[in-house]
Amino acid sequence: MDLEHIDNMHFDVLKEIGNIGAGNATTALSQLINSKVDMKVPVVDLLEFRDLPDTVGGAETIVVGILLTLDGDIDGMMMFMLDEESAHHLVDMIVGKKTDGSNEFTEMDLSALNEIGNIIAGAYLSSLSALTNMRISASVPYMSIDMAGAILSVPAIEFGKIGDKALLIQSQFCEDDDEVNGYFILIPTLDSYGKIMSSLGL
Incomplete structure (x- = not known):
């Protein structure tokens, strides 16, 4: 599969995978904090590694x-990333406290984030x-x-030797x-990537 010249149909499938995944993650977060969490429509893009920061x-x-x-x-890597302020807000949602987002993370905060x-x-x-009917195993998170x-x-x-693109799904959760x-x-x-597309009949 050539990610440099991906067509609109394949990209739409990647976007749909991003939307469904983000929606599932929002549901999990709602259940975790036992409160309604709203999610804005995710922004999905296929970016070069150098553009991610x-x-x-x-x-x-x-x-x-x-x-x-x-x-x-499926082989590869997945990362969930938060800016520092958002990470504090996420911990606050879980433990039910309110901070200004500028304090240091405690050991309990770090454990909760993990x-x-x-x-x-x-x-x-x-x-x-x-969605793909494929078995995906994940390592212990680091x-x-x-x-x-x-x-x-x-x-x-790790992956620069086989390609330089990543699927980025930017989600905004609100509580x-x-x-x-x-x-x-x-x-x-x-x-x-090829296996994912094949599993979806593309």
Whole structure:
């Protein structure tokens, strides 16, 4: 599959995968905090690795990244990324407290973030698995808080040798006045992109 010259039909399928996955993740988040969470229509794009940091405000922006490697019928990597303020809002939703988003993360906050990321990413992957009828296994999540450029260099180095594009799904979750900007970055191998399309009859 040639991601450099992807046609509109294939891109529409990728966008639909992004929309369904983000919707599933929103449902999981609602159940987790036992409260209604609204989701704005996700923005789905196929971007080169070098352009990804700009989507979160630049390479030096501090972000929380939760990374899972994928295997089974689909190989690759998935990352759920949040800017620092959104990460604080997400923790506040879970534990039911209100902060100004500028305090340091406690050990409990970090543990909660790791678990949230695991649940949200898992919900995303389970919808992809159900849609394609393929088995997808994910590793234990690895969480890091660092500059976006540093965190995003991991998939760029790992997958740069087989391609330089990632599927980015930018989602905004809202609960009351709190807004969380979340970024799903799905990086299947080129072979896996082909398998996804074949499973959907394309």
